[in-house]
Amino acid sequence: xxxxxxxxxxxxxxxxxxxxxxxxxxxxxxxxxxxxxxxxxxxxxxxxxxxxxxxxxxxxxxxxxxxxxxxxxxxxxxxxxxxxxxxxxxxxxxxxxxxxxxxxxxxxxxxxxxxxxxxxxxxxxxxxxxxxxxxxxxxxxxxxxxxxxxxxxxxxxxxxxxxxxxxxxxxxxxxxxxxxxxxxxxxxxxxxxxxxxxxxxxxxxxxxxxxxxxxxxxxxxxxxxxxxxxxxxxxxxxxxxxxxxxxxxxxxxxxxxxxxxxxxxxxxxxxxxxxxxxxxxxxxxxxxxxxxxxxxxxxxxxxxxxxxxxxxxxxxxxxxxxxxxxxxxxxxxxxxxxxxxxxxxxxxxxxxxxxxxxxxxxxxxxxxxxxxxxxxxxxxxxxxxxxxxxxxxxxxxxxxxxxxxxxxxxxxxxxxxxxxxxxxxxxxxxxxxxxxxxxxxxxxxxxxxxxxxxxxxxxxxxxxxxxxxxxxxxxxxxxxxxxxxxxxx
Numbered sequence: 001x002x003x004x005x006x007x008x009x010x011x012x013x014x015x016x017x018x019x020x021x022x023x024x025x026x027x028x029x030x031x032x033x034x035x036x037x038x039x040x041x042x043x044x045x046x047x048x049x050x051x052x053x054x055x056x057x058x059x060x061x062x063x064x065x066x067x068x069x070x071x072x073x074x075x076x077x078x079x080x081x082x083x084x085x086x087x088x089x090x091x092x093x094x095x096x097x098x099x100x101x102x103x104x105x106x107x108x109x110x111x112x113x114x115x116x117x118x119x120x121x122x123x124x125x126x127x128x129x130x131x132x133x134x135x136x137x138x139x140x141x142x143x144x145x146x147x148x149x150x151x152x153x154x155x156x157x158x159x160x161x162x163x164x165x166x167x168x169x170x171x172x173x174x175x176x177x178x179x180x181x182x183x184x185x186x187x188x189x190x191x192x193x194x195x196x197x198x199x200x201x202x203x204x205x206x207x208x209x210x211x212x213x214x215x216x217x218x219x220x221x222x223x224x225x226x227x228x229x230x231x232x233x234x235x236x237x238x239x240x241x242x243x244x245x246x247x248x249x250x251x252x253x254x255x256x257x258x259x260x261x262x263x264x265x266x267x268x269x270x271x272x273x274x275x276x277x278x279x280x281x282x283x284x285x286x287x288x289x290x291x292x293x294x295x296x297x298x299x300x301x302x303x304x305x306x307x308x309x310x311x312x313x314x315x316x317x318x319x320x321x322x323x324x325x326x327x328x329x330x331x332x333x334x335x336x337x338x339x340x341x342x343x344x345x346x347x348x349x350x351x352x353x354x355x356x357x358x359x360x361x362x363x364x365x366x367x368x369x370x371x372x373x374x375x376x377x378x379x380x381x382x383x384x385x386x387x388x389x390x391x392x393x394x395x396x397x398x399x400x401x402x403x404x405x406x407x408x409x410x411x412x413x414x415x416x417x418x419x420x421x422x423x424x425x426x427x428x429x430x431x432x433x434x435x436x437x438x439x440x441x442x443x444x445x446x447x448x449x450x451x452x453x454x455x456x457x458x459x460x461x462x463x464x465x466x467x468x469x470x471x472x473x474x475x476x477x478x479x480x481x482x483x484x485x486x487x488x489x
Contacts (some may be wrong), residue, residue, distance in 0.1 A: 008073035016043040020081035022143035028057035037068035069098035101127030113185025134191020145169035147378035148178035151187025169377025182363040196275025200346035203292035237382030246440035291433035308443035321429035337417035342438035349399035368392030
């Protein structure tokens with residue numbers, strides 16, 4: 001549609017890469033007239049054309065920032081979807097020049113939460129409201145219903161709650177996948193951890209694939225059928241569904257299946273790294289998420305790995321160390337259970353990280369609410385999230401998902417299969433860092449006594465860091481070196 005002559009639009013969106021275009025079309029399709037702007041004007045025309053083709057939607061394009069801002073009803077609400085960092089600051093500067101007190105800017109990108117808090121303070125000085133909103137679901141989600149995680153000004157959230165409730169993914173029995181997350185940068189932080197959990201999920205699925213393919217010798221046809229079957233049960237999820245799809249797609253440029261031609265180097269944008277850094281800063285163990293990040297780093301060393309394979313092959317190390325026949329059905333069943341148990345650990349780590357940050361910042365985040373809005377629209381959407389929501393409904397102060405009675409029971413039932421898969425992988429020379437570190441996390445967390453007593457004794461020996469005792473109160477220091485020397489004499 002052309003620019004409206006007099007009637008003002010309900011909302012504006014600036015930044016028309018694919019996510020921006022799709023979210024704008026989604027908003028227009030839900031009946032909210034929207035103004036759009038992009039610095040490269042060809043993107044504006046492209047979006048206007050798409051709106052015509054996709055149902056003559058109430059979307060209006062503008063080539064300059066001033067007329068774009070002035071086309072929106074007051075108090076104006078503008079969503080920006082541009083690359084995180086400096087481009088966000090530049091876009092805010094351009095648009096805020098024409099905005100008035102009470103207007104609102106919403107950043108829908110994957111932004112570092114502290115940048116959002118800095119911008120919220122800067123906007124407040126100009127009398128503008130600010131929200132940092134995590135948007136998950138990729139291109140499809142943005143167009144047909146994403147999971148939305150808005151944080152910052154509650155007043156700003158109230159301005160657009162009616163739009164977000166309609167634009168978000170709709171899940172039967174639990175409603176739209178959006179809720180006001182909390183103050184400050186909480187929306188961005190929650191989206192960041194969502195992405196960290198996503199890294200863990202993808203790594204665990206890749207390990208399941210590796211064990212089934214390399215040890216179980218399953219073909220792509222068999223793998224497709226296994227993942228389709230898994231997607232009917234406890235593992236029902238977007239990532240399992242798309243994995244089944246991937247195994248079924250033939251190469252259009254050569255013989256065979258496309259998945260086998262994809263280079264084994266995984267890219268990344270930074271949210272997984274941020275998650276692991278935050279976990280370290282907050283002293284929260286997140287080994288499943290950390291191991292998935294390490295796996296991406298190692299995958300990037302393709303040339304080194306090619307050379308290493310040659311070195312170890314000459315020393316008698318093949319790609320797979322054992323070539324024993326395995327019972328395929330039993331292996332498939334074991335791997336399914338190992339994947340599910342590992343996944344519980346990954347989500348437990350992510351939720352604990354969110355809670356720790358919430359306590360540090362005073363955000364009062366409700367973990368059950370987050371599980372609910374992740375049930376649809378987002379990349380980690382899964383039937384399993386309903387179980388997580390119920391666990392936090394039963395006990396909002398749950399120390400760890402592992403000790404929820406339902407999840408504890410499920411892990412106990414699956415732990416033998418989990419151990420069999422990890423042992424089989426180790427003996428076959430297949431790395432399963434996600435599954436192994438998840439199992440180590442579980443085994444460490446469930447043990448009343450750990451060998452940490454020895455590490456603390458070592459710290460006291462060389463650094464006089466003191467230690468506590470199990471049988472009496474207080475802080476103690478022992479002159480270990482002197483005693484040891486006396487004993488040697």
